Amino acid sequence: MLKLIGRRLLYLLPVLLAVSVLTFLVAALLPGDMAEVLLGDQATPETLAALRHDMGLDQPLLVRYFIWLSHVLQGDFGRSFRTGQTVLSAVAERLPISLELMLGAQLIGLSIGIPVAIICAVRQGSWFDRTMTGGAFGMLSVPSFLSAILLIWLFAVQFQILPATGYTPFSEDPWGNLRGFVLPALTLALGEWPVITRVLRSDMIATLQEDFIAMARAKGLKQSRILLVHALKPSSLTLVTVTGINIGRLIGGAVIVETIFAMPGIGRLLVTAIYSRDLMMLQGVVLLVASGFVMLNFIVDLLYATLDPRIRHGRG
C-alpha cells in the first residue's frame, strides 16, 4: 500500500510541472499586460517600457518562468499588484467558501444521483428509469447560469425561502451561511447528478447480472443489503473516477456560480484577476487550484484500493 502511494506520488511531479508551465503560458499569452492596465490609455511608450523594465516584463519568457517557478518552489506565490495582498493569503481567505460550495454541490449531487441510479438499475426499463435517464440527459444540457436564474426565481422570488445572493461568514451566522449556500450548491449539483446517475446506473446494471448477486439472492439477504453492500461497492469504481474528474467541472462551474450568487470565492478571485490582468494572482491561483485538483484525483486513485481489494493487493 505504501509503495503504491509512493509510486503514484512520483507520477504527480511531472504533472504538476506541466501544470505550472501551462499556467504561466496562459497568463503570459493574455493580450495586454500589467503595465498597460496600471498606466491606462494615456501612457506613452517610454513610460510603459520603463514600468515593464521595473516589473521584469521585458525579460525573455523562459527567464520570467524560472524566476517565478523558483519563488513558487520556495512557497512565494507573489503578490497582487493591485491590492498588495499575497496570493497565498488571498487564496486562503476565499478557499473555504469555494470548498464549502463544491462540497455542498458534490453532496447534493451524490445524494440525488446515487439513489436515482440504484432505482433505475433495479427497475431497468420502467417508466421511472426512462424518465430519469431522459431527464438526466436533458439536465446535462442546461447551462448552469440558466438553472441558477431559474432556481433564484423559484426559491428566492416566488417562495422567498432562500436568499438570492450574498455570503454570510459561518462564524457570524451558521444557519444563514448554510442557507446562502443552498442555491449555489444546488445549481452546481443539477449539472452533477446526471453524470453520477448515468455512470452508476450502467455499472449497477452490469453488476446485478453477476453470479454473486444471484448468490446473495439465494442467501435470502434483504434487498437493501444486496443493493447497498453487494452491488453498490463493486459498481462504484467508475463513479469515484467521475466524481474526481467532476471536481474540475465544479471549479469551472464555481466561477460562474460564484459570480451569479455574489459569493467571494476562488472563482470570483480568478475572474477579477483576469479582468485586471493581475498576472501574479492569476498564475498563483490557477496553479494552486490545478494542484488541488491533481491532489484530489490522487486521493481518488487511493480510494480505488479501498473499494477493490484486488487493486490493494496489486492484482487485477
Place this chain on the structure above:
Amino acid sequence: MSMLEVENTIVDLPTPRGMLRAVDGVDLTLEAGKTLGVVGESGSGKTMLSRAILQLLPRRAKLSGAIRFDGQDMTRIPAETLRKLRAKSVAVVFQDPMTSLNPVLTIGTQLTETMREHLGVSQSEAISRGIALLAEVGIPSPEQRMGNYPHQLSGGMRQRVAIAIALSCAPKLLIADEPTTALDVTVQAQILDLLAREQRSRHMAMMLITHDLGVVAGRTDEVAVMYAGRVVERAPTRELFHHMRMPYTAALMAALPKLDAPPHTRLPAIGGRPPDPINPPPGCSFAPRCSYADAVCDKAKPPLSAPDRMAHQFACIRPLPVKVAA
C-alpha cells in the same frame, strides 16, 4: 409427499427471435436426504430448471407449473416469505467460484451474513460458526481465511468457501450447479467427495447438476437425463447405468472417454446439434440426431413413461432393448 415436487414446470425466456422454451414441462420429485443427478449437455435446460427451483430466474422469464418444497408452492408465496425461507430450505453452489463470491467482501462477511440474517445469531457466534464451517470443508487456518478476499484463494479453496456458505444455515436441499466444471481436474474429485460427505453427514438432499455422466455415477441415488428442456430418462442410478433405454443417454455415455480404450480412439461424439429451442421439432427432439429413429419418432413427442419398470422412466418410442442380466 416428497420434500421437493417439481410439477409440469415450463420456463420461457423472451429473446429477440421469439420465446425460447428453456424448460419444457419437467416433473421431478426428490425425497429428503436423497441425491438426484441432473445430466445434460449445454443448453439442455438443467441450469434454468435449477434457477426455477431456486426462484432465481431472470425477471423477464415466464414460469408456469408448480415447484413445491415441503408442500409449499414456492412460485406462489410472497417475496418476503420466500426470502426468509431461502438458505434454510434450499441453498446453492454455483459453477464458478470466481464469479459467485463477491470480489469486494471478505470471506468472513460473506459467510457470516447469511447466518446473521436467518439464524438470529450474534456476530461473534456467527464468526465462530463460520470458522468451524471453513474447517469442516477442509480449509487450512480458517481464522486467517475469514479476513481474506476471494482473489487470495485458489479455485478449489473458493469453491470450498462457497460450499461452506451454502451449508451455513443447514439447508434441507443443496443444489450444486456444475460445481466442478470451472475447477482444475485435480480438485474436482475432492470437491465432489466433500459434497457427498456433507450430504450424508447432514442428511441433506442434494441435486447435482452436471454435463458429465461420470460425475453422477456412484454419487447419486437417482439420475434424470435432460435434453432440449425435457427429462428424457429418469431412473435409480444403478438401474440407469445398467439398462439405458433412451438412445440419447447411451450416446452421452458412449461419448465419455474410456481409460481402457486404445490410443487415438476417436470418441463417438453425438452428431448434429440440439434442436432450435425457439422452433422445436414436433416430434422427439432427439430424433434428428438419433441413429434408431424412424418416421414415427418425428410425429409426436413421446411422453416420459415407465412401460416396464416402475422406477425407470424414459421418453422414447424406439428404446434400446433391456439387456439380459449377464
